[in-house]
Structures are given as C-alpha cells and as structure tokens.
Amino acid sequence: MDPADEALRLDGVGFDAATDAGPLVILHDIDLVVPQGESVAVLGPSGSGKSTLMMLMGGLEQPTRGEVRVDGRSISGLGEDDLAVFRRGRVGIVFQAFHLIPTLSALDNVAVPLDLAGQPDSRARAAEVLAAVGLGHRLGHLPAKLSGGEQQRVALARALAPRPRLLLADEPTGNLDTESGRAVADLMFAATGPGGATLILVTHDESLAARCDRIVRLADGRVVSDRRR
Helix, strand or coil: CCHHHEEEEEEEEEEEECCCCCCEEEEEEEEEEEECCCEEEEECCCCCCHHHHHHHHCCCCCCCEEEEEECCEECCCCCHHHHHHHHCCCEEEECCCCCCCCCCCHHHHHHHHHHHCCCCCHHHHHHHHHHHCCCCCCCCCCHHHCCHHHHHHHHHHHHHCCCCCEEEEECCCCCCCHHHHHHHHHHHHHCECCCCEEEEEECCCHHHHCCCCEEEEEECCEEEEEEEC
C-alpha cells in the first residue's frame, strides 16, 4: 500500500504496564495497517488490550516498543505538547466516559478543540455539529442537565467538529439505550468513508462491529483475527 493512503500504521507495537512483580505485557508486537477512510472494529474480551491499543493509536500512551504512525507521521516518542499539537484537527476521540467539562455548556464543550486549533467561527461550527447530532435545542445546557445519551452525542460532536482524519471511539454506545446507541453509531458512520474520516471502533457489540468494513479481534494482547467484509 502507498504510505500516502495509510491513515494508521502500527509496526511491532507492544505495551508493558509496571507492576510490583515487574513488567506486565498488555500488548504483544501488534502489526496493523489501516487505509484512509476505512472503518475498523476492534473486538475482544475484557482485558484483551482493546482500550490500551486505542490509547496508543491516539498518542495518549506511548508504546513500550514498536512504532505508531498516524497520517504518515511517527508519533512514537513525541512529547505531550507535540502530541497535543499533532492531534488538533487531525484526531478525534470519543471516550465511553464522555469527559465533558462540567462547567461549560454543550456549545462551549464542542467549541473547545476548535478554539485550541485557532479555527475561526468556532461557535458557529459547534452549533452546526450539535444540530447535526440532534441537540440544536440544547446548546446552552450544562452536561449535568443532559441525559447520558445527550452527553454522548455532545462528546461525539466535539470529536467530529474539527473534521478529523482519524476518529477513535471507545465503547461509544456501551452506556446508551438502544435508540440512543443507534443514533450515535449512525452519526459516526456518516462521517467516515471515502473523503471522510477513518474510524477505529473499540466495542463489545458484535452488531455494531458488523457495520464496519473490517473486524480485528484481540485476545491476550495479540491480534488473533483480521477480517474484511
């Protein structure tokens, strides 16, 4: 594959956690290449290393060994400040726990990454994306005044607002009812594909994974299956 067509590349990526008994291997030498615009589900039982893998892909953790390349650039070994600058406008992350700023309105939460990236008209763009996720009537509400499903949609809007090239989502529908979960999933998939974002979706949900172009299964920190539809 032409490197210019790669959204994400992992070469021999491993991660060890420090314990009192010594290093504990969480991920074993993962090799993975994801083309631009592809949607990939990462499946596996609890403790298989799914969330750790996503953290490495987004530069929120550094690999113990190996290299992670995003959009053609190696992010392994970059400092926190350089990683933060690199992610701006390029990587969107949706956490299962939302991580909204409790003292900011929905509008301001979504505008934060736009402001950090120095994008003009950040409030207008934030309002546009919130309307797209069905929250145009909740712009001024604080997170505590929103339901769980609404908070997750705000988190998704915040990730999508900068039009990222890579969208990472960790169990984005895990805490939602069926209707809210379906709505969040529809929005994520609508943003991906040719000309859109590349999606890496960490999930336990087989039906959600089945909507992806590709399913990668982990067990005990290793890739045990990698299948395209």
